[in-house]
Amino acid sequence: MTIYFYKVWQPYGCFSNFSPHCIEIDGTHWPTxxxxxxxxxxxxxxxxxxxxxxxxxxxxxxxxxxxxxxNYQIRPDWDLVKITVMRAAVFKKFMTHPEIRQILLVTGDEMLVEDSPRDYFWGCGLDKSGENNLGKILMSVRTEIRQMISYSVISRKELSP
Incomplete structure (x- = not known):
């Protein structure tokens, strides 16, 4: 079953970049x-x-x-770095907030899709043909967190007398 998310107040709204979950990156606190x-x-x-x-x-x-x-000029390398920037922020969000990390992990291996009707890059777009890059990032972060948890459990077992 595919899990669609979009608006903060809807189910899985914590997956939205607009969700009220702050992050701190490079010593700066960001509201979302x-x-x-x-x-x-x-x-x-x-x-x-x-x-x-x-x-x-x-x-x-x-x-x-x-x-x-x-009216503002963005950095010239933006198209090259925007996915990396987004992934770092999403990873930080889910590592910072255990309650939403748990929600992400409970999704199992389900496909996660940002159900934005207008965004064909980060979401699936109105006709569901979009790239869904935010959903892909979330699934990648979910996998990485699982691996970290698994490694942590293995390490603790190995260190036990």
């Missing part, structure tokens, strides 16, 4: 993954001055709007 992700678009760009405004945005929707504003 969306805040972090949108700000990273401008690191090293001529319009990096927008980063503090994205960081201070009162909602993830506001952070997204600032990050998507075509």
């Amino acid at each position: 993954v969306e805040h972090y992700y949108q700000a990273q678009k401008f690191v090293g760009s001529p319009d990096a001055v927008i980063i503090p405004f994205i960081h201070a945005a009162s909602t993830p929707e506001e952070a997204a709007a600032l990050g998507r504003c075509s």
